[in-house]
Amino acid sequence: MKFAFLKIDIMSHFGRFLLCFILISLNAFSQKEQKSSFQVVPLGIKGGIDEKNLSAYLLAPTDTKDFICLDAGTVNAGIEKAIQNKVFKVSTSEVLRKYIKGYLISHAHLDHVSGLIINSPADSSKTVYATQKCMEMMENHYFNDQTWANFGDKGPGFPLKKYHFQTLNLGEEIPLSHTSMTVKAFPLSHVNPFESTAFLVKNGDTYALYLGDTGPDAVEKSDKLNALWTAVAPLVKNKQLKGIFIEVSFPNEQPDQFLFGHLTPNYLMKELHVLEDLAGKGTLNNFKVIITHLKPPAKNIIKIKEQLKTQNDLGLNIIYPEQGKKFEL
Numbered sequence: 001m002k003f004a005f006l007k008i009d010i011m012s013h014f015g016r017f018l019l020c021f022i023l024i025s026l027n028a029f030s031q032k033e034q035k036s037s038f039q040v041v042p043l044g045i046k047g048g049i050d051e052k053n054l055s056a057y058l059l060a061p062t063d064t065k066d067f068i069c070l071d072a073g074t075v076n077a078g079i080e081k082a083i084q085n086k087v088f089k090v091s092t093s094e095v096l097r098k099y100i101k102g103y104l105i106s107h108a109h110l111d112h113v114s115g116l117i118i119n120s121p122a123d124s125s126k127t128v129y130a131t132q133k134c135m136e137m138m139e140n141h142y143f144n145d146q147t148w149a150n151f152g153d154k155g156p157g158f159p160l161k162k163y164h165f166q167t168l169n170l171g172e173e174i175p176l177s178h179t180s181m182t183v184k185a186f187p188l189s190h191v192n193p194f195e196s197t198a199f200l201v202k203n204g205d206t207y208a209l210y211l212g213d214t215g216p217d218a219v220e221k222s223d224k225l226n227a228l229w230t231a232v233a234p235l236v237k238n239k240q241l242k243g244i245f246i247e248v249s250f251p252n253e254q255p256d257q258f259l260f261g262h263l264t265p266n267y268l269m270k271e272l273h274v275l276e277d278l279a280g281k282g283t284l285n286n287f288k289v290i291i292t293h294l295k296p297p298a299k300n301i302i303k304i305k306e307q308l309k310t311q312n313d314l315g316l317n318i319i320y321p322e323q324g325k326k327f328e329l
């Protein structure tokens, strides 16, 4: 009899222990699921004319200061905004020279590179990454020793060798120097046959996807977005992709012939439906989509936001980045 009680007691202790173990494991698992992988500090968020706020996004693994700058339309004004917001507690120069480990340039349009050019005299030695055509444009038209000093390590005139110009081969994963991240480049169509680039950045087993300017496949008569969605769909399905930075430049009223290689809310949703079809129904529910390159005037930006809100039938977690305000992915 006494032994029977003892047996029950041991069993219930074991049972409680097992239950606790399962609960703790589940909690740890869900925390791991929610833990952020990347931090983002937007230095500039708009498309178009506001030269103090053009496309540039700092991305780093969480809890590091090893940022890569995705496009570099505005650099200095964005760093100053981030310092005002207490995102950074060091000087503008220190953020520029020490925190930014390199630049990933999607295409050579000035609203994506002017910050890099203007800040280059004050910058430190680091790598600029771009695909071949984009790199050649930067070498021949900007860092050519005529329109601007050649701060690169190749190209016309006298290369000052501050920047290492690293050409990216499409689809090839390469390390981002002085960070734990890697990058793989994919081509985008931005007024066919002019190309732009998407960067798939990896840290550990998580990813962030940044798209430079792009038109929809239907208007561009291209399959580049389709190929990109096909490549990243497994990462969406496995919940390894933490977010997509993608542009919406114009409201739906913009006629196709005046899109100039950009997306509207209609076209964004159409493209993301292609991604959902490939990744599986419901996979984009609560998925982070960071909307970039909204073009002034302000009334258009308001309209784009309204249209995306009413058309968001995928349950996307739509994020509007703000200059100098940090967020996590």
Ligand SMILES: Nc1ncnc2c1ncn2[C@@H]1O[C@@H]2COP(=O)(O)O[C@H]2[C@H]1O
Binding pocket: 047, 048, 109, 111, 213, 260, 261
């Ligand atoms: N054919 C065109 N006519 C008028 N504006 C144009 C034309 N092509 C390009 N643009 C503008 O030039 C800008 C270059 O940067 P974006 O691609 O952001 O947006 C583009 C349009 O606003």
